[in-house]
Amino acid sequence: MDKPPLTSAEIGMLWTQYMQNSMSVQILKYFQETVEDKDIQKVIEGALTIAEKAVNEIGHIYQQEEMVIPFGFSEADVDLKAPRIFTDPFMLAFVENLSTAGMLAWSISQGTSTRSDIRNLFTGFLTENSSLLNVAIDTALSKGLYIRPPYVSKPNKIEFIEGKKYLLSGLSPFKKRPLNNIEITHLFQNIKTNSVGEMISTAFAQTTNSQEVMAYMKRGKEISHKHKKIFAEFLSASDLSTPMTWDNGITDSTTRVFSDKLMMFLIDVLSASGQGNYATASTASMRYDLVINYQRLSVEIAFFAKDGLEIMIDNKWIEEPPQAPDRDELFHK
Structure with a gap:
């Protein structure tokens, strides 16, 4: 059965994901060249695999739909021989941030798409980014690099908001x-x-x-x-x-x-x-x-x-x- 034409949302999301992932490929390739810690290197390689896969699979859809593939980013946009500018802990933090943002982007892409093949594509990358985030966090935890949120006391009773003072108290100078x-x-x-x-x-x-x-x-x-x-x-x-x-x-x-x-x-x-x-x-x-x-x-x-x-x-x-x-x-x- 013939597939229906791509909607404006699907074309827009495919374009956005192609551009951002072609950029990520160049950054992650440089990380791969300059990282020193072997465990962090594995996280970077995992992120690079996902980004390269996204570029290839979206490019394939462009060819199938007879659309012009975006120029995006290439090896001309990075000098892989340049000296190290980022430290290993920051590279790991960057991948954590990248995967968190990626989950949101793939989720929006999935939610705005109609065709089942496009939704399945976006769902797959959403799942892969979720797994990447877990690996990045676990690696950071194992090395004492993960930045944890503050600890607070556990709630021991249910309370209801009484009045607008709850909202307005932040405006009080006292x-x-x-x-x-x-x-x-x-x-x-x-x-x-x-x-x-x-x-x-x-x-x-x-x-x-x-x-x-x-x-x-x-x-x-x-x-x-x-x-x-x-x-x-x-x-x-x-x-x-x-x-x-x-x-x-x-x-x-x-x-x-x-x-x-x-x-x-x-x-x-x-x-x-x-x-x-x-x-x-x-x-x-x-x-x-x-x-x-x-x-x-x-x-x-x-x-x-x-x-x-x-x-x-x-x-x-x-x-x-x-x-x-x-x-x-x-x-x-």
């Missing part, structure tokens, strides 16, 4: 209620993801030859550091410890590793992921001061991402996503 566990979770996770962003921006600023890209990466580093500090202050105010991160995750190498195109694209992906994380955290938080901060910081990321997009467009570094036909243009032909 007495704020303690953070609930859901709020703690989002603050903690956003500190971790901003730590990854800060380290990546530092490494990219350190190794690019472009003054424009260097300035943009420094700005990204400053934004990540500021956001991390704001979230940590919320935890400290509730007498909770802030997570230790990979302050030594970057070496002192200044040799160029990745193309400016790849570096800018990765920061764009991380910015979009950060906005999504903040939107989720804002919705889940029940203290208005948290909600206000997530929303205002999300706006800052949006402006940062917009400026990055303009840099990529000016330098012709970004491919145009598939889109609906321009009827006005067709009418005038």
